[in-house]
Amino acid sequence: MTTTENVKKVAQVLTVAGSDSGAGAGIQADIKVCAARGVYCASVITAVTAQNTRGVQSVHLLPPDFVSEQLKSVLSDFDFDVVKTGMLPSPEIVEVLLRNLTDFPVRALVIDPVMVSTSGHVLAGSSILSIFRERLLPIADIITPNVKEASALLGGIRIQTVEDMRSAAKSLHAMGPRFVLVKGGDLPDSSESVDVYFDGKEFHELRSPRISTRNTHGTGCTLASCIAAELAKGSSMLSAVWVAKRFVDDALEYSRDIAIGTGMQGPFDHFFSLKKNPQSSRCSTFNPDDLFLYAVTDSRMNKKWNRSIVDAVKAAIEGGSTIIQLREKEAETREFLEGAKACVEICRSNGVSLLINDRIDIALACDADGVHVGQSDMPVDLVRSLLGPDKIIGVSCKTPEQAHQAWKDGADYIGSGGVFPTNTKANNRTIGLDGLKEVCKASKLPVVAIGGIGISNAESVMRIDAPNLKGVAVVSALFDQVCVLTQAKKLHKTLKESKMEN
Numbered sequence: 351m352t353t354t355e356n357v358k359k360v361a362q363v364l365t366v367a368g369s370d371s372g373a374g375a376g377i378q379a380d381i382k383v384c385a386a387r388g389v390y391c392a393s394v395i396t397a398v399t400a401q402n403t404r405g406v407q408s409v410h411l412l413p414p415d416f417v418s419e420q421l422k423s424v425l426s427d428f429d430f431d432v433v434k435t436g437m438l439p440s441p442e443i444v445e446v447l448l449r450n451l452t453d454f455p456v457r458a459l460v461i462d463p464v465m466v467s468t469s470g471h472v473l474a475g476s477s478i479l480s481i482f483r484e485r486l487l488p489i490a491d492i493i494t495p496n497v498k499e500a501s502a503l504l505g506g507i508r509i510q511t512v513e514d515m516r517s518a519a520k521s522l523h524a525m526g527p528r529f530v531l532v533k534g535g536d537l538p539d540s541s542e543s544v545d546v547y548f549d550g551k552e553f554h555e556l557r558s559p560r561i562s563t564r565n566t567h568g569t570g571c572t573l574a575s576c577i578a579a580e581l582a583k584g585s586s587m588l589s590a591v592w593v594a595k596r597f598v599d600d601a602l603e604y605s606r607d608i609a610i611g612t613g614m615q616g617p618f619d620h621f622f623s624l625k626k627n628p629q630s631s632r633c634s635t636f637n638p639d640d641l642f643l644y645a646v647t648d649s650r651m652n653k654k655w656n657r658s659i660v661d662a663v664k665a666a667i668e669g670g671s672t673i674i675q676l677r678e679k680e681a682e683t684r685e686f687l688e689g690a691k692a693c694v695e696i697c698r699s700n701g702v703s704l705l706i707n708d709r710i711d712i713a714l715a716c717d718a719d720g721v722h723v724g725q726s727d728m729p730v731d732l733v734r735s736l737l738g739p740d741k742i743i744g745v746s747c748k749t750p751e752q753a754h755q756a757w758k759d760g761a762d763y764i765g766s767g768g769v770f771p772t773n774t775k776a777n778n779r780t781i782g783l784d785g786l787k788e789v790c791k792a793s794k795l796p797v798v799a800i801g802g803i804g805i806s807n808a809e810s811v812m813r814i815d816a817p818n819l820k821g822v823a824v825v826s827a828l829f830d831q832v833c834v835l836t837q838a839k840k841l842h843k844t845l846k847e848s849k850m851e852n
């Protein structure tokens with residue numbers, strides 16, 4: 351028996367779904383992803399499937415009364431933050447779910463309208479469509495259909511383009527859910543995986559490179575459960591959706607070549623983050639192309655222009671910045687932490703990574719995506735051991751020796767400068783374009799150039815012949831300006847043009 355004084359609240363999800371004997375999808379995937387995201391997951395089983403990596407051999411529906419028994423057991427006992435549904439194979443089972451949700455109201459409901467398995471087996475037929483449309487969708491916080499499921503829910507309309515996905519998302523939103531995510535993984539002929547998110551007012555297209563692997567069984571269940579897990583921890587909806595998309599991409603990337611089973615639909619590894627080796631092919635959320643337009647904030651400039659850190663970051667992202675670093679040299683710890691937490695939320699909602707300059711403590715406290723450290727800050731190997739394998743670590747290097755060490759220590763990227771003289775950082779040694787080239791040549795790591803860079807000279811930087819030079823990091827060119835948004839847009843355009851010319 352626990353007393354109320356010493357209880358520690360644990361984020362909790364309930365999944366109501368089918369069992370997959372191969373453990374790639376269904377209940378088994380849901381429990382794994384929640385565990386990987388640090389969330390407790392209870393399970394109510396609606397059906398038991400006999401399936402493996404070759405397909406679904408047989409499906410056994412549990413009696414609705416017994417599904418109801420399970421729902422009552424857990425809903426009357428646990429304090430769920432989110433209920434997530436997967437395979438709801440009959441109208442009777444949907445009916446008992448609805449009844450239990452009336453008896454035990456929940457805070458958030460994530461509906462993954464599972465209808466057909468990856469192998470093409472029907473898991474819930476057309477008989478469930480009307481109860482879904484009329485009773486379940488109107489109470490959902492988010493629904494996550496793929497294009498086939500979206501089409502079925504909308505009476506069989508054709509969905510073949512991103513434009514079709516947008517109008518499908520709008521029509522589904524009109525049926526009542528607060529948010530809609532139409533997953534475009536099945537769209538033909540695309541090098542990208544594009545998901546369309548609609549909140550009733552705005553659309554967001556969530557894009558990522560398509561990962562070529564046979565190990566995709568369970569991606570839908572994983573995505574929906576990861577959204578549920580992030581919501582349970584307190585994320586906003588858009589931020590939860592971005593985190594879930596990145597989680598699935600990272601898991602697929604890590605599991606690209608694993609071999610489990612002999613069929614065409616292999617499972618992937620939900621616990622990849624426990625296994626990654628910092629020295630080798632780490633596949634954190636870091637994409638080197640994110641270094642393209644790297645915005646570094648400055649507390650003095652924000653003060654001078656009477657701008658909050660949040661407004662500065664919002665404008666930089668809207669203008670096309672692809673990664674943000676909070677470099678608040680003069681901020682008090684408490685004020686910095688509050689600003690950093692708000693910026694983490696904004697960045698997550700826009701799929702942009704947020705790093706903290708120097709302050710490992712702040713990065714840990716606000717769950718930032720990583721840190722940037724210099725040669726006189728905490729050593730990279732120690733930062734890695736404090737932050738773990740998933741976080742992004744950047745390190746400043748002025749020499750080939752430092753660049754070589756950065757890779758050995760497990761950094762993700764190098765910031766190299768000052769390329770040109772700067773007024774932003776006192777007594778900074780300028781290394782010039784030649785110094786930048788030497789650093790790039792000495793390392794396998796991606797490099798971002800920094801120091802005195804702006805619209806007038808960004809092209810000369812991007813033109814140096816170094817494939818691992820990924821972009822420019824700027825402070826005053828964005829933040830010591832009347833309008834951050836306008837300057838970010840202009841710089842983004844200049845960078846894009848010089849990239850196309852290369």
Ligand SMILES: Cc1ncc(COP(=O)(O)OP(=O)(O)O)c(N)n1
Binds near residue numbers: 708
């Ligand atoms: C992207 C990037 N590159 C270099 C730096 C400089 O870091 P550091 O040498 O630690 O100097 P301070 O920024 O702490 O003054 C950076 N911040 N970002």
Ligand SMILES: Cc1nc(C(=O)O)sc1CCOP(=O)(O)O
Binds near residue numbers: 803825
């Ligand atoms: C923070 C920082 N680091 C540098 C380095 O050489 O490592 S130069 C620099 C300041 C960059 O500011 P601006 O874009 O205003 O010149």
Ligand SMILES: [Mg+2]
Binds near residue numbers: 722727
């Ligand atoms: Mg530093």
